[in-house]
Amino acid sequence: MIKICYFGFLKEILNLEEEQIEWSEGDSQELLTFLRSRSAFWAENLSDQNIFRIAINKKIIYQTTSISPGDEVAILPPVTGG
Amino acid sequence: MFWAKIQETPFDSEIPNLDQQIQTNNCGALVSFKGVVRGYDEQEPLSYLYLEHFPKVTEQxxxxxxxxAKEYWEIKSAFVIHRVGRLNVGESIVLVMVSASHRKAAFEASEFIMDYLKTEAPFWKKEFFQNGTSRWVEAKTTDLEQKKRWQIS
Incomplete structure (x- = not known):
């Protein structure tokens, strides 16, 4: 199992703050592919332009990274602070 | 003397007095920038903003x-206070203060910090308008352009 957290508009449009999914092995890109395969709605909202970064165990990753069972993954939409 | 703080409460009464530190470090320049909630976004009167962040990760x-900023400019100190939660029109959102021996480094580093803060730090802003509607603010391409000019990653 892994935990996935959503932030900003993603959390609201998906109506989901966090979820647990079955996960044996794979990387961050494969996780996105899986989530997008859920429906056209998921594919549209998790498009590349709607995802700024992914964090694994509270560390932002800058390239495709392996995800292991027990990890906490956060999906971050484009940021708008300051 | 390089730190970031994120809080829900207003910070205007907590702005540190850096006089002592500036004298000790022989600084000749102190630049501060404060971002404030505007009353309008385009034409629509704003009621308030809501800011979300990713605790721990945003601070990091x-x-x-x-x-x-410390690697690229000769600066002596730099700090950021950023608010989250509900912010009314006219309230301060962010404060950046940078001290340096000379003004150029302090000006440039504070501008760099703001450009990167707006495009790299995990904050998400939602606007609540006086007419009862609301919307998540979209990332601005102009902010990304501003960031690109530094060519620092």
Whole structure:
């Protein structure tokens, strides 16, 4: 199992703050592919332009990274602070 | 003397007095920038903003930005206070203060910190308008353009 957290508009449009999914092995890109395969709605909202970064165990990753069972993954939409 | 703080409460009464530190470090320049909630976005009167962040990760990202600034400019100190939660029109959102021996480094580093803060730090802003509607603010391409000119990653 892994935990996935959503932030900003993603959390609201998906109506989901966090979820647990079955996960044996794979990387961050494969996780996105899986989530997008859920429906056209998921594919549209998790498009590349709607995802700024992914964090694994509270560390932002800058390239495709392996995800292991027990990890906490956060999906971050484009940021708008300051 | 390089730190980031994120809080829900207003910070205007907590702005540190850096006089002592500036004298000790022989600084000749102190630049501060404060961002404030505007009353309008385009034409629509705003009621308030709501800011969300990613606890711990946002702080780490701001500290990374401050470290980058320290590597590229001769600065003595830099800090950021950023508010989250509900912010009314006219309230302060963010404060950046940078001290340096000379003004150029302090000006440039504070501008760099703001450009990176707006495009790298995990904050998400939602606007609540007086007419009862609301919307998540979209990332601005102009902010990304501003960031690109530094060519620092």
């Amino acid at each position: 990202e701001i500290e990374r930005i401050l470290q980058l």
